[in-house]
Amino acid sequence: MKYTSLILAASLAWTASASETSSIDVTISNIKASSGQIKFALFRGQENYDNNSSPALALTFPVDGDSLHIPLTDLPAGEYAIRVMHDENNNGKLDTNLLGMPTEQYGFSNNAGQFGPASFADARFNPAELTEMQIRLR
Incomplete structure (x- = not known):
């Protein structure tokens, strides 16, 4: 199994001081198709x-x-x-079938959302309380 590590220091510009920030390493696994982003x-x-609006950080990777x-570095408390x-097909959206079930892989923090989209309550985390997170795509 090939493991690709993308060295990216996704540093967020915040006004908080260094003593109020945390870092977390996120690993996304179970990427099945070799195409897309x-x-x-x-x-x-x-x-x-x-509202799926104003993400603190939005990134796209091949x-x-x-x-x-x-x-992820320099995350303020919260x-x-x-x-x-x-x-997979680079159309900018999560494709679904006629029943509304996703046909492309997706995932959430805490691997939440087993039976539909994850609520904030299930997906939320505080970066001051952990250093690593695994997200397994389904």
């Missing part, structure tokens, strides 16, 4: 997450293996949630 969105707070490593999708 991985779209990563980090949301700060429930309102932005629920697919290069079955996993992806994203180091609650966050992550959404990830594998846009």
Whole structure:
């Protein structure tokens, strides 16, 4: 199994001092198709997450293996949630079938959302309380 590590210091510009920030290493695994892009969105707070607007960080990566490593640094204290999708056909959206079930892979922080989109309550995390997060695409 090929493991690809993308060295990326995704440093966020915040006004908080270094003593009030945290870092977390996010690993996205189980990338099945070799085409398309991985779209990563980090949301700060429930309102932005629920509205799927104003992510604190939005990144796009070409697919290069079955996993992806994203180091996030300088995250101010607070609650966050992550959404990830594998846009296999590069159309900018999560494709679904006639029943509305996703046909492309997706994932959330805490591997939440087993039976539909994850709520903020299930996907939220505080970066001051952990140093690593695994997100397994389904």
